[in-house]
Amino acid sequence: MGEYTARYTVVIEKDGEPVLDATLASLLRGVREHGSLLAAARALGIPYSRAWDQLSRAERLLGARLVETWRGGARRGGARLTPLAEKLLALYEEAEHRLERCIGPQAPRVVAAGEPDLVVAHSHDPLLGLVLDRLRGEGLRVESICAGSGHALAMLSLGEADAACIHLYDPETGEYNRPYLERYWLGDAVLLGGFQRQLVLALRPGLDTAGPDEVLEMIARGRLRIVNRNRGSGTRVLLDHLLQETARKLGLEKPMVRGYDNIAYTHTEAARQVALGRADAALVLRYVAESHGLPYLHVAWERYECYSPRERASSNPVKALAELLGSDWLRALIENSPGYRPLEGPS
Numbered sequence: 001m002g003e004y005t006a007r008y009t010v011v012i013e014k015d016g017e018p019v020l021d022a023t024l025a026s027l028l029r030g031v032r033e034h035g036s037l038l039a040a041a042r043a044l045g046i047p048y049s050r051a052w053d054q055l056s057r058a059e060r061l062l063g064a065r066l067v068e069t070w071r072g073g074a075r076r077g078g079a080r081l082t083p084l085a086e087k088l089l090a091l092y093e094e095a096e097h098r099l100e101r102c103i104g105p106q107a108p109r110v111v112a113a114g115e116p117d118l119v120v121a122h123s124h125d126p127l128l129g130l131v132l133d134r135l136r137g138e139g140l141r142v143e144s145i146c147a148g149s150g151h152a153l154a155m156l157s158l159g160e161a162d163a164a165c166i167h168l169y170d171p172e173t174g175e176y177n178r179p180y181l182e183r184y185w186l187g188d189a190v191l192l193g194g195f196q197r198q199l200v201l202a203l204r205p206g207l208d209t210a211g212p213d214e215v216l217e218m219i220a221r222g223r224l225r226i227v228n229r230n231r232g233s234g235t236r237v238l239l240d241h242l243l244q245e246t247a248r249k250l251g252l253e254k255p256m257v258r259g260y261d262n263i264a265y266t267h268t269e270a271a272r273q274v275a276l277g278r279a280d281a282a283l284v285l286r287y288v289a290e291s292h293g294l295p296y297l298h299v300a301w302e303r304y305e306c307y308s309p310r311e312r313a314s315s316n317p318v319k320a321l322a323e324l325l326g327s328d329w330l331r332a333l334i335e336n337s338p339g340y341r342p343l344e345g346p347s
Contacts (some may be wrong), residue, residue: 010095012088019058025092027051028085031067035078038119038145038160048121048145048155049230049265056231069158078158116143118317121152122165123234124266125304126287127195127333127340131324140317146266149180150232156309157184162318163192165306167234171241176303190313193325194305198339199238200296202271202289204280212297213246215281220246222256227270227279230263238300239283286339303343 012020020028023046030040041051059066066085070078081089117140122128124146132144147155149166156164170179181189201215207224209215218224220243229236243255259279264270270282271292289296306325308318324330334340 010092012092012095014061017061019061020088020092024054024058025089027055028066028081028089031079032081032089035080036158036160037067037079038155049147049151052147052151053230069154115141117141118163118321119143119145119155119161120163120165120306120321121145121147121155121161122306123149123152123167123304124268125165125197126268126285127330127337128165128304128306130333131321131330134324134329135320138320140320142317148230148232149234149237153180153184153186156189156307157186159309162312162315163306163308163321165194165304167197167302167304169234169238169241169300169302177305177307181307186307186309188310189307190310192306192308192313192318192322193330194303194343195330195334196301196341196343197304198286198301199235199283199299200286200289200339201299202274202282202284202292202294202296204274204277205293205295207280207295209297212299215297216242216246217250219243219257219281220250220252220255222258224280225259225262226257227262227264227273227282228260229270229283230265234302235267235283238302242283242299287337290338301341305343 009022011018027040030043041048064084065082067079132142135142149168152164155161168177168180173179201212247255267284267288271284271288273279274282275292
C-alpha cells in the first residue's frame with residue numbers, strides 16, 4: 001500500500017466562490033516573472049488552454065481583469081498583472097505565510113520544459129493533429145496548443161505562437177478568418193495553407209427531424225439539449241450566429257437554449273456526449289460525427305486556415321509547416337477523409 005499524505009492549500013474566495021487557488025496564484029507569479037501567460041503555463045507544465053480558462057473564470061467572477069496584454073516592442077507584445085491581481089496575490093501570499101507558520105513549508109512542484117522549435121495555437125481538428133505529428137516525426141519539436149480560434153489569434157497577436165489555425169465566421173461580411181485577422185492587428189499575416197471542413201448537426205440516434213432548420217428551431221425554443229463548445233471556439237461563434245438568426249425569424253427575444261453552458265473542448269468530446277445520450281445535438285465536424293456513428297444534417301462548409309505573422313513566416317519551422325500543408329501527402333489525406341476538401345478560392 002502506498003504512502004498517504006495530507007496537503008493544505010490557500011483559496012481566496014469572493015462571495016463564497018473560489019477565485020484564486022494555488023494553480024492560479026502560480027500562474028500569476030509566472031506572468032509577473034516572464035511577462036507571458038504561455039511561459040507561465042509552460043513553467044508549471046499545464047496546458048495553455050487550461051491556464052486561459054482558469055484565468056478567464058476568475059476574471060468573470062471578479063468582474064475585472066487580472067492580466068493585461070499589449071502589443072509592440074521587440075517581442076511583439078506581452079502580459080502584466082493588474083493592480084487587482086497584485087492585491088489578490090499579496091493577500092494570497094500573506095495567507096500562505098500564515099499557513100506555513102502553522103504546518104511548515106511544503107515543497108513546490110515545478111515542471112521544466114524544453115524550448116519548442118514551433119508553437120502552433122489552433123482550434124481542434126483531427127487532420128491538423130496528423131500534420132503536427134508528421135512534423136514531430138521529421139525531428140521538429142512542436143508545441144500544439146488547442147486553445148480555440150479566438151484564443152489562438154490572441155496568442156499570435158502577442159507573439160506567443162508562430163502559427164494559428166482558425167475557422168472564424170464573420171456574419172457581417174460572410175467571410176472566414178480575414179476580418180478577424182484585421183481586428184487582431186494581423187492584417188499582414190501570411191496564409192500557410194489549410195482545407196475546408198463540413199460542419200454538421202450531429203443528432204442523438206432516434207431523433208426524428210425534417211432538416212437543420214427544424215433542429216435549430218427546436219434548440220432555440222429549448223426543446224432539445226445541446227452540448228456547446230468553449231468560449232473563443234469558431235464552432236461556438238457560428239452556432240451563436242445560427243441560433244440568433246433562428247430566434248429572430250421566430251420572433252423570440254433571444255434563444256432559449258438548454259445545455260448552452262455544457263462545454264466540450266473538442267469536436268470529439270462533443271460527439272461523444274451526444275452518442276452517450278447526454279445531449280440531443282451538437283455542431284461538430286462530419287468526420288467526427290461519422291466516426292461516432294451519429295446521424296447528422298449538413299450545416300456549412302468552412303475554411304480552416306493556418307496563418308503566421310509575416311516576420312515569422314520565413315523561419316525554417318514555419319516553412320516546414322507550410323510545405324506540409326501544401327503537400328501531396330495532405331491532399332491525399334483530405335481526399336480520403338469524409339467531410340474534408342481542399343482549400344480553394346480566396347480566403
